[in-house]
Amino acid sequence: MRGFLRVVADLYRSDPRCRFAFTAISIVIMFALMSFVSPQDPGSSYYAPPNQPPSVAHPFGTNSRGQDMFWFLTFAVRNSLVFGVITAILSRIIAISIGLIAGYKGGIIDRIMMVINDSFVVLPVLPLLILINFIIREQMSILQLAMVIAAFGWAWDARLIRSQVLSLKEREFTYTSVFSGTKTSSILISEHLPFVMPIVLSTTINNLLWAIGMEVTLAVLGLSNIGIPTIGTTIYWANQHQALISGVWWWIAAPVAISVLLFVALYLLVVGLGAYLDPRTRLQRMKGVLSDERA
Amino acid sequence: MGKSFLTYVIQRIAQCLLVVIIGITITFLIPRFSPTDPVEAVVNRAMMMGQFSHPDAVEMMKDALTKLYGLDGTLGQQYVRFWRGLLSGDLGPSLSSFPKPVMSLIRGSLPWTGALLLTTAIIAWVTGNMLGALAGYYADKRWSHVLSIIAMSLHPIPYYIMAFVLLVLLAYVIPVFPLGGAVAIGLKPGFNWIYISSILRHAFLPALSLVLVGIGGWFVGMRALVTNIVSEDYVTYAEYAGVPNRTIMYQYVMKNALLPQITGLAMQLGLIFNGALITEYVFNYPGLGYLAYSAIFAGDYSLIMGVAVFSIIGVSLAVLLVDLAYPLFDPRVKHQ
Numbered sequence: 001m002r003g004f005l006r007v008v009a010d011l012y013r014s015d016p017r018c019r020f021a022f023t024a025i026s027i028v029i030m031f032a033l034m035s036f037v038s039p040q041d042p043g044s045s046y047y048a049p050p051n052q053p054p055s056v057a058h059p060f061g062t063n064s065r066g067q068d069m070f071w072f073l074t075f076a077v078r079n080s081l082v083f084g085v086i087t088a089i090l091s092r093i094i095a096i097s098i099g100l101i102a103g104y105k106g107g108i109i110d111r112i113m114m115v116i117n118d119s120f121v122v123l124p125v126l127p128l129l130i131l132i133n134f135i136i137r138e139q140m141s142i143l144q145l146a147m148v149i150a151a152f153g154w155a156w157d158a159r160l161i162r163s164q165v166l167s168l169k170e171r172e173f174t175y176t177s178v179f180s181g182t183k184t185s186s187i188l189i190s191e192h193l194p195f196v197m198p199i200v201l202s203t204t205i206n207n208l209l210w211a212i213g214m215e216v217t218l219a220v221l222g223l224s225n226i227g228i229p230t231i232g233t234t235i236y237w238a239n240q241h242q243a244l245i246s247g248v249w250w251w252i253a254a255p256v257a258i259s260v261l262l263f264v265a266l267y268l269l270v271v272g273l274g275a276y277l278d279p280r281t282r283l284q285r286m287k288g289v290l291s292d293e294r295a
Numbered sequence: 296m297g298k299s300f301l302t303y304v305i306q307r308i309a310q311c312l313l314v315v316i317i318g319i320t321i322t323f324l325i326p327r328f329s330p331t332d333p334v335e336a337v338v339n340r341a342m343m344m345g346q347f348s349h350p351d352a353v354e355m356m357k358d359a360l361t362k363l364y365g366l367d368g369t370l371g372q373q374y375v376r377f378w379r380g381l382l383s384g385d386l387g388p389s390l391s392s393f394p395k396p397v398m399s400l401i402r403g404s405l406p407w408t409g410a411l412l413l414t415t416a417i418i419a420w421v422t423g424n425m426l427g428a429l430a431g432y433y434a435d436k437r438w439s440h441v442l443s444i445i446a447m448s449l450h451p452i453p454y455y456i457m458a459f460v461l462l463v464l465l466a467y468v469i470p471v472f473p474l475g476g477a478v479a480i481g482l483k484p485g486f487n488w489i490y491i492s493s494i495l496r497h498a499f500l501p502a503l504s505l506v507l508v509g510i511g512g513w514f515v516g517m518r519a520l521v522t523n524i525v526s527e528d529y530v531t532y533a534e535y536a537g538v539p540n541r542t543i544m545y546q547y548v549m550k551n552a553l554l555p556q557i558t559g560l561a562m563q564l565g566l567i568f569n570g571a572l573i574t575e576y577v578f579n580y581p582g583l584g585y586l587a588y589s590a591i592f593a594g595d596y597s598l599i600m601g602v603a604v605f606s607i608i609g610v611s612l613a614v615l616l617v618d619l620a621y622p623l624f625d626p627r628v629k630h631q
Contacts, residue, residue: 115310115313116317118310119310119313119318121562122314122561122564122611123314123317123318123321123565123607124569124572124607125565125569126572127587127599127602127603127606127607128318128322128325128603130587130591130599130602130603131322131325131599131600132325132329134336135326135329135331135336135596136329136330139330156562209451213453216453216455217453217455217569217573220455220573220576221588221591222591222592235459244463244467256456256460259456260452260456263451263453264447264451264452267447271447271515274519275519278523
């Protein structure tokens with residue numbers, strides 16, 4: 001844990017991209033947490049005058065259903081974040097298992113797994129998700145939607161993890177454990193997994209980003225449970241009420257602005273983390289520190 | 296043209312066929328293993344319209360739909376029938392525009408998606424990589440930093456939001472471009488400037504949103520690749536040897552950096568395709584994405600199936616093309 005905090009502090013200090021990312025993500029998370037102290041229930045409507053532009057009383061205005069956009073969006077952002085995190089964790093479980101097993105076993109198992117894996121990388125996911133959600137959208141909870149999306153979001157990362165394990169397999173310590181009779185499963189979990197954790201971390205954020213974007217896409221098409229407030233369903237309802245044509249632009253602008261902030265921040269974190277983990281830039285950074293000390 | 300080149304081509308074609316088979320098998324299995332029966336879903340939606348139907352009529356409707364969707368018989372029989380229909384180009388009639396076959400609807404929209412996807416993917420890839428390479432080569436210049444900030448804030452924006460924001464800004468707030476469609480209504484197709492310019496004007500915003508998101512990604516990747524390659528010994532050596540900067544850049548650096556980007560293009564075509572689908576929906580552009588949306592709207596299950604199947608085939612073929620072009624850039628494939 002202390003090591004983790006040190007990395008965060010290091011990133012915050014050394015990389016302006018990460019500084020922006022941490023700040024923006026903290027703001028979005030705080031915003032989502034405010035849903036717990038919301039005076040309004042997201043399900044209730046017409047408690048405020050409808051179609052009010054942003055003001056002191058309603059910072060993000062109110063929508064045509066008489067809901068305060070600020071409080072409503074705290075729930076929407078919270079649900080979107082929870083959904084994204086669940087999806088990312090579920091698809092990580094698949095990606096890590098497949099990556100570790102294919103990389104360690106090698107041979108024919110690896111071949112078969114990678115052919116399937118590559119097919120999943122290439123397949124256009126959206127039409128398949130449209131098909132699935134078309135059939136079962138009405139009764140889909142956040143968890144079920146996360147399971148469906150996670151089933152299509154692991155392939156690229158599994159390949160990255162596999163390529164790392166391929167090189168770990170040839171290392172001395174792996175041979176030592178094999179010869180001392182360690183079980184394959186515990187070699188994979190306690191010896192190899194720690195090494196691939198950094199790459200898992202950065203792909204997790206990437207996956208989170210992708211999943212939340214996918215939810216927006218599906219919701220806008222009317223293909224998710226439109227009764228649950230999320231960033232996507234907020235935009236869906238605004239479109240249904242023709243918010244732009246009737247001039248209620250804040251109904252759309254607020255969720256769009258928050259999601260753009262969140263997406264850019266998460267992406268910058270991925271880029272910053274990638275640069276931090278890359279041994280070559282790490283070397284350059286150390287050189288920079290050394291020359292600073294000399295000066 | 297050695298033997299290894301031939302193996303490479305055969306391998307790629309086999310992988311492409313496998314993607315198609317796996318993808319189509321998934322499409323086949325989804326409705327059959329989902330907790331809700333598609334027939335049930337369509338019937339329920341029809342009942343929700345408020346009409347009272349006689350229970351016998353509902354039963355008959357269910358039977359008819361089960362047959363129409365090919366859901367009768369054992370799983371094996373269904374699977375064989377599914378492939379046979381697909382290979383003979385028969386995907387059944389579309390329910391929302393009955394009795395038009397699904398096939399003819401898809402044939403009408405495939406060229407629009409194909410053209411939009413191909414042009415934007417190429418424009419984004421070429422410009423993104425060119426700019427990224429320049430920015431990576433001159434990594435400590437000010438403009439290079441500014442460009443990467445722009446690229447990094449454009450790329451993560453979901454296609455839907457990018458398309459939507461452009462639509463609002465450039466067709467609604469400042470109405471320079473049409474709100475949607477592919478050509479002006481009532482214009483006769485023909486090979487004349489009015490028709491072509493109308494197509495271009497209508498395609499501009501959808502294309503722009505796809506290109507903006509795409510460029511960002513290629514730019515960031517290429518810039519990172521080139522900054523790493525520039526610090527390699529052979530580049531430093533070339534610099535000391537007095538090789539002109541242009542030559543180093545194009546002959547030494549870019550040639551190497553492009554290879555992972557070509558593989559990346561093949562890997563990301565599926566993602567780009569998803570983007571094209573949703574962009575078409577935003578701009579009412581008459582491609583596969585718009586077709587999918589109208590199918591969702593009308594509850595047309597067989598049309599959605601058709602769109603999914605053709606998306607898989609189309610994307611796999613496009614990936615195969617990129618894979619087959621790869622040896623043109625990487626001589627190692629031929630001489631291994």
